[in-house]
Amino acid sequence: MVKAVVTGAGGRMGGRIISLMEAEEGIDLAAAVERGDHPAIGRDVSEILGLGKRGVAIESDFSDCVSRGDVAIDFTSHAASLQNLRFAVQHGKPMVIGSTGFSPEEMEEILDLAGNVPCVLAPNMSVGVNVLFKVIRTVAEILGDDYDVEILEAHHHLKKDAPSGTAMKMAHIIAEALGRDLDEVGIYERKGLIGERPRREIGIQTLRAGDIVGEHTVLFGAVGERLELIHRAHSRDNFAKGAIRAAKWVVEQKPGLYDMQDVLGLRT
Numbered sequence: 001m002v003k004a005v006v007t008g009a010g011g012r013m014g015g016r017i018i019s020l021m022e023a024e025e026g027i028d029l030a031a032a033v034e035r036g037d038h039p040a041i042g043r044d045v046s047e048i049l050g051l052g053k054r055g056v057a058i059e060s061d062f063s064d065c066v067s068r069g070d071v072a073i074d075f076t077s078h079a080a081s082l083q084n085l086r087f088a089v090q091h092g093k094p095m096v097i098g099s100t101g102f103s104p105e106e107m108e109e110i111l112d113l114a115g116n117v118p119c120v121l122a123p124n125m126s127v128g129v130n131v132l133f134k135v136i137r138t139v140a141e142i143l144g145d146d147y148d149v150e151i152l153e154a155h156h157h158l159k160k161d162a163p164s165g166t167a168m169k170m171a172h173i174i175a176e177a178l179g180r181d182l183d184e185v186g187i188y189e190r191k192g193l194i195g196e197r198p199r200r201e202i203g204i205q206t207l208r209a210g211d212i213v214g215e216h217t218v219l220f221g222a223v224g225e226r227l228e229l230i231h232r233a234h235s236r237d238n239f240a241k242g243a244i245r246a247a248k249w250v251v252e253q254k255p256g257l258y259d260m261q262d263v264l265g266l267r268t
């Protein structure tokens with residue numbers, strides 16, 4: 001039985017992960033963590049989630065809890081996840097990180113820290129999006145420079161980072177497939193007399209509205225036709241199921257940085 005410590009337990013993702021873990025075989029909740037000033041601190045986690053009491057109170061000190069688990073699952077924020085990974089390394093515990101919005105400097109530190117413990121880091125843990133990552137690489141390689149590439153993402157109005165981690169990963173995949181440097185060709189907004197579209201641009205556009213769970217469109221446009229590949233998340237359950245699957249998988253791995261392509265066996 002894999003014992004999991006879940007951080008961000010009072011959040012949208014943490015809540016779904018804990019709820020779905022109840023019905024999942026081979027994994028159990030060892031501890032639940034929230035930030036110190038969260039109103040759920042000290043309350044039974046299942047009471048917060050409407051599941052009835054089950055004897056796991058929400059705590060505020062990850063460094064104190066992490067040693068009670070075999071793995072930590074963290075959907076909090078870029079800063080909190082990095083801090084928690086530092087603690088996980090101190091205790092030699094594997095981690096699954098779903099948070100997005102890491103700076104290049106933070107990514108470098110994560111890569112360095114993951115040399116000590118196995119760590120799965122993925123901006124999107126759904127099977128559908130991870131298959132789409134593979135498909136867009138192939139499509140970009142086939143269509144080459146003849147098609148304009150635009151990525152559109154839409155999320156709920158509470159999301160803090162933009163563009164989404166998923167959209168950024170898509171942009172990196174396509175830039176690599178087309179031999180372009182995303183820092184040079186990525187365009188994140190357009191306004192005014194922008195002139196004709198440079199052919200090598202990769203547009204990444206963000207929408208924020210209401211309770212949209214998460215939608216990503218990759219558009220390859222030419223004269224006379226366009227190809228659109230769309231993923232729509234109907235709920236957070238596919239992300240949560242992916243995180244639980246990653247937690248069971250990562251405890252068997254050697255130290256290193258992995259993503260969902262590794263967990264799902266999609267890497268070629």
Ligand SMILES: NC(=O)C1=CN([C@@H]2O[C@H](COP(=O)(O)OP(=O)(O)OC[C@H]3O[C@@H](n4cnc5c(N)ncnc54)[C@H](O)[C@@H]3O)[C@@H](O)[C@H]2O)C=CC1
Pocket residue numbers: 007008009010011012013014033034035036038062075076077078080097098099100101122123124125126161165239
């Ligand atoms: N990889 C994936 O499949 C997915 C990734 N995400 C990402 O996961 C992150 C969280 O998303 P949501 O759950 O929607 O946000 P949320 O805001 O609902 O939940 C985050 C929770 O983390 C808590 N938190 C913040 N700092 C903390 C700390 N130091 N220690 C413990 N808890 C702390 C907050 O109080 C909050 O309850 C975001 O970065 C989001 O982009 C979201 C959905 C899917």
Ligand SMILES: O=C(O)C1=N[C@H](C(=O)O)C[C@H](O)C1
Pocket residue numbers: 100123124155159160163164165166167213214215
């Ligand atoms: O914050 C969210 O909600 C989501 N974030 C992830 C991202 O930034 O890509 C994944 C998902 O689309 C939901």
